[in-house]
């Protein structure tokens with residue numbers, strides 16, 4: 001049986017940065033420094049000094065202010081990949097740390113349903129909660145992430161973990177037991193290799 005696929009959501013399936021950027025401009029009048037943040041610390045990207053503003057801003061965004069959060073676009077290539085793997089018989093689920101409030105769950109579920117169709121399961125983790133217990137509970141799977149801490153957790157809990165590389169996670173950390181990939185094209189080629197016909201041994 002094929003190993004199931006666990007997808008992270010933000011930065012893997014959905015373009016939260018694009019949505020946040022739009023909300024910052026249209027609601028707060030903030031023009032971000034560049035299209036994507038260069039580090040996990042979003043202060044510089046948002047052009048503010050106050051971490052409390054960043055946290056409040058993300059909470060307002062995730063809670064549905066302006067309805068941006070529930071209407072995120074897929075990242076290029078994500079829809080094709082998810083649908084192609086379903087056709088190959090992979091079970092899939094989403095493990096997302098966007099928060100656990102009802103409004104967040106509803107917005108995320110409808111967004112994912114509209115863009116990707118039904119995932120077998122969506123698990124919601126708190127914004128500052130660890131994904132570790134969830135990963136420990138899941139059968140050995142593929143795990144596709146863009147957060148280094150979570151990629152380490154995925155590998156440590158026995159999942160075949162792929163980290164999609166961005167500027168903000170490009171610096172290699174110690175003892176990485178996950179694989180870095182540039183995006184969906186490379187992930188696709190990894191999965192295609194899994195399905196390559198067996199070598200034609202001499203009979």
Ligand SMILES: [Mg+2]
Nearest residue numbers: 008010011146
């Ligand atoms: Mg993410």
